[in-house]
Amino acid sequence: xxxxxxxxxxxxxxxxxxxxxxxxxxxxxxxxxxxxxxxxxxxxxxxxxxxxxxxxxxxxxxxxxxxxxxxxxxxxxxxxxxxxxxxxxxxxxxxxxxxxxxxxxxxxxxxxxxxxxxxxxxxxxxxxxxxxxxxxxxxx
Amino acid sequence: xxxxxxxxxxxxxxxxxxxxxxxxxxxxxxxxxxxxxxxxxxxxxxxxxxxxxxxxxxxxxxxxxxxxxxxxxxxxxxxxxxxxxxxxxxxxxxxxxxxxxxxxxxxxxxxxxxxxxxxxxxxxxxxxxxxxxxxxxxxx
Amino acid sequence: xxxxxxxxxxxxxxxxxxxxxxxxxxxxxxxxxxxxxxxxxxxxxxxxxxxxxxxxxxxxxxxxxxxxxxxxxxxxxxxxxxxxxxxxxxxxxxxxxxxxxxxxxxxxxxxxxxxxxxxxxxxxxxxxxxxxxxxxxxxx
Amino acid sequence: xxxxxxxxxxxxxxxxxxxxxxxxxxxxxxxxxxxxxxxxxxxxxxxxxxxxxxxxxxxxxxxxxxxxxxxxxxxxxxxxxxxxxxxxxxxxxxxxxxxxxxxxxxxxxxxxxxxxxxxxxxxxxxxxxxxxxxxxxxxx
Numbered sequence: 001x002x003x004x005x006x007x008x009x010x011x012x013x014x015x016x017x018x019x020x021x022x023x024x025x026x027x028x029x030x031x032x033x034x035x036x037x038x039x040x041x042x043x044x045x046x047x048x049x050x051x052x053x054x055x056x057x058x059x060x061x062x063x064x065x066x067x068x069x070x071x072x073x074x075x076x077x078x079x080x081x082x083x084x085x086x087x088x089x090x091x092x093x094x095x096x097x098x099x100x101x102x103x104x105x106x107x108x109x110x111x112x113x114x115x116x117x118x119x120x121x122x123x124x125x126x127x128x129x130x131x132x133x134x135x136x137x138x139x140x
Numbered sequence: 141x142x143x144x145x146x147x148x149x150x151x152x153x154x155x156x157x158x159x160x161x162x163x164x165x166x167x168x169x170x171x172x173x174x175x176x177x178x179x180x181x182x183x184x185x186x187x188x189x190x191x192x193x194x195x196x197x198x199x200x201x202x203x204x205x206x207x208x209x210x211x212x213x214x215x216x217x218x219x220x221x222x223x224x225x226x227x228x229x230x231x232x233x234x235x236x237x238x239x240x241x242x243x244x245x246x247x248x249x250x251x252x253x254x255x256x257x258x259x260x261x262x263x264x265x266x267x268x269x270x271x272x273x274x275x276x277x278x279x280x
Numbered sequence: 281x282x283x284x285x286x287x288x289x290x291x292x293x294x295x296x297x298x299x300x301x302x303x304x305x306x307x308x309x310x311x312x313x314x315x316x317x318x319x320x321x322x323x324x325x326x327x328x329x330x331x332x333x334x335x336x337x338x339x340x341x342x343x344x345x346x347x348x349x350x351x352x353x354x355x356x357x358x359x360x361x362x363x364x365x366x367x368x369x370x371x372x373x374x375x376x377x378x379x380x381x382x383x384x385x386x387x388x389x390x391x392x393x394x395x396x397x398x399x400x401x402x403x404x405x406x407x408x409x410x411x412x413x414x415x416x417x418x419x420x
Numbered sequence: 421x422x423x424x425x426x427x428x429x430x431x432x433x434x435x436x437x438x439x440x441x442x443x444x445x446x447x448x449x450x451x452x453x454x455x456x457x458x459x460x461x462x463x464x465x466x467x468x469x470x471x472x473x474x475x476x477x478x479x480x481x482x483x484x485x486x487x488x489x490x491x492x493x494x495x496x497x498x499x500x501x502x503x504x505x506x507x508x509x510x511x512x513x514x515x516x517x518x519x520x521x522x523x524x525x526x527x528x529x530x531x532x533x534x535x536x537x538x539x540x541x542x543x544x545x546x547x548x549x550x551x552x553x554x555x556x557x558x559x560x
Contacts (some may be wrong), residue, residue: 017185018192021161045157052158053201053220058194080193081389084364084412084504086223086531086551088524103549104508108415109361110387111506111549129523129531131506131551133362133413135388195537221529222505224364226391226411228384229295239421243409244368248528248555249501250408251366269391271366271411273553275528297465298472301441332438333481333500338474360473364504414444 009034009066012077018058024110026066032102034066036120038096046058051091053119056098060114063100064137068110068134071102076136080109083132091127093120125126144214149174149206152217158198166206172242174206177235177259180276191231191267196238198255200225200270204252208274211245216276218250223272231267233260250274284290284354288293289314289346292357292409298338306346315398317375331346331371334350336378340365340410343380344418351385356416364417365413373400390414424494426474429454432497438478446486451523454486457515457539471511473545476518476536480505480550483520484532488554491525496556498530503552511547513540532556 006029013019013026024038044055057099061083068076098118104111116128146169153159153166163180165195176199201223233249237257244251256268286309293299293306302317316339324335341363348358377397377411384391426449433439433446444458456479464475481503488498517537524531536548 012187016192017183018194021183025212043157046237047152047155048217052156052198053223054158054194054198057197057201057223058192060195061197072462077188079230080227082226082362083193083197084222086222086553088531089218089266090219091542103506104546111508113549126524129533129551131504131549133506222502224411226383226413228391244406249369253409265289266384269393269411271364271409274367291524292467294469296472299464299465299474323437323441327432328497332436332478333503334438334478337477337481337503338472341473341477343559344536357468359510360507362504362506363477364502366502367500370499 003012005019005070008049008074009069010073013066013107016062021053024059025131027097030069032071034063034070035097036063037097039095040091040093051096053087053091054094055074056087056091056116056128057085059098059114060128061097063114064097064114064130064132065134067100067102067105068112071105071110072136076138079137081129081135085128087128089127091118093118095119112135124130143148145210148214149209153206154230156202162198163197164199165251167237168228169210169211170260172207172211173239174203174210175237175239176203179235180233182256188189191236193220193227196227196236198236200240200254200268203238203276204254204270206214207240207242208250208252210252211242214277216278219277221273221275223270223271225268227268229265229267231258233258235259247276250276282318285350288354289349293346298341299342302338303336305338307377309350312347312351313379314343314350315377315379316343316406317377319375320371330367331343331376336371336376336408337365339346339376339378340380340394340396340408343378344410344412345414346389347380347382348392351382351390352416356418358414359414359417363410365410367407367408369405369407371398373398375399390416425490429439429489429492433486436482439482442475442478444479447517449490452487453492453519454483454517455517456483456491457517460511460513461516465525472515473507476507476511476516477505478515479518480520480534480536480548483518484534484550484552485554487522488530488532491522491530492556496558498554499557501553501555502548505548505550507548509545509547511538513538515539530556
C-alpha cells in the first residue's frame, strides 16, 4: 500500500465511532483486501449470549468498504449501497475477524464479498459470508 | 398480543445487550409486526457522521426477528439465517425507527421484511429496506 | 403514462427474447410500477414439476427493471446490478404474475422490489419476493 | 462421487425442463461442487442482446442446488429458499459456465455460493456471483 492510502484508510476508520464502540481494529490492508477484527464485548450480544448479527454485519460491511477504498482514486470515499449476509453459525469466542475483498472494481459500483470468522485460541470458525455493492462518492 | 407473548418478547429484547448499547426500545408489538427505535447516538456513527449501516442493520434485523417471534409457538426462539439490506439514503436525524413484518410464516423458515426510517422532528425519511429469513429454534 | 414511455417499454420488452420464450406479456405500466405475467409453460419447470426459480426470478427482475425505467429520462436504459429473491412457496398454477415497484428512484441507483404470485383460476398465491438495485445507463 | 449420487443428480437435472430449454449440461460433479454450462442461445437474451439475467440466475441457482445435493442423504431433495445475485458485467460470448459450491452444509439449511463466467474461445470472464440458501426436503 502507498503510505498515503494506508493513512487515508486508518484516518477514516478512526472516524467511525461504531468501530471504536466495538473495540475494532484494522489488522491488515492490501490491494483490494482488508482485514478487521474486534473482541466480542459484553455490550454487543444478542439474547442468547452470542455476538449480535449487528456486530458481525458491521465488521463485514466495514472490511468490505475499506477493501473497496483501496482501489479508488485518492479523493474518493465509499458508501455501502447494499449487503446481504448469511450467518453460518452462532458467533462466540474471543474475537471476530472480517476479511473483505473486492470481486469487481468499477467506476460506479464496486462488488465485494466478506468472510467473518470467530476466533477462540488457535481455532477459527467461519461464521458469516456477505456479498454486496459499494458506491464511490467524490466530495463536491 | 397475549400478555405472555408480549412479556416473552420484552424479556428477550432486554437480554440483547447491543440493543441496550444503542439505546433501542420496543415501540409496538402486533401479530407479525414489531416496531423498534433508537436514537442515533454518537457511539454508532460511520466516518461521515451518519448512522453506521451496522446500526441500521441491527434495528432492521431485530425488528424482523421479533416480528417472526410473534407468530411462533411459546417455547420457540428465533435465529437470523440471512438478511439483505439496501440503504436508500444517509441516515441522520433524531432517531431511527425499524418496522419488521412477517411476509410468510413457516415451521422451518419465516420470511421477513423491514423498513427503516430516520425521524427528525415531524419528518420521517425512508432510509433502508431489508429482506431475510428467520429460523425457529426450539431449546432441546 | 406518456404514450412515448409506454411505447419505449413495450419496444424494449419485445426485444427480450427470453420473455417471448416464456410467453410473458406486459399487463400494466404505471409510474414506478409494472406488472408482467406468463403462463407456467412445460419448458420452464424444475425437477418436481413446479415453475423453475429461474422463471420466477426472470419475471421479478424484468418487472422491477421496467418499473425503474418508467421513472428515468427518455434516453436512459436500465441494467440490473443485483437482486435477491426469497421463494415463499412452490410455484404452480395457470400463470405467474410479477409486480415490480420502485422504492427509491435515483440518478445512479434505483432501488426496487417485486412480488410474484401464482394464479390458478381465481386464487392468487404469493410465491416470491425480491429486492434489488437497477442502474440507469445512457447510450454514449 | 459414488455412482448412485452421480446418477441421482443427472436424473434430477434431466427432469428440469428449463435446463433443457437453455441447452444446459452438467460439466462436472464433485463433493460439494458442481459445474454447469449452457450456450447463450438466441431464445435467452435481454433487450440489448446479452444473456438475460434470468439465464445467468438459472445456471447459478441450479449449480448451487446440485452442489448442495451432493452432500445430502440419498433420499433427500433440495429446494432453493433464497438467492442473491450480483451481475458483474454484461454476459456475452459462446457459453455461460456456473460453478456452485457449498460453503456450509447443514441438516436444515445449506449455505451456497456460485460464480458464473462467460466463455468466448479461450477467454473466461467473471459475470456474476451469487450467495444463497438451499433447504433439504425429504419426500414424505
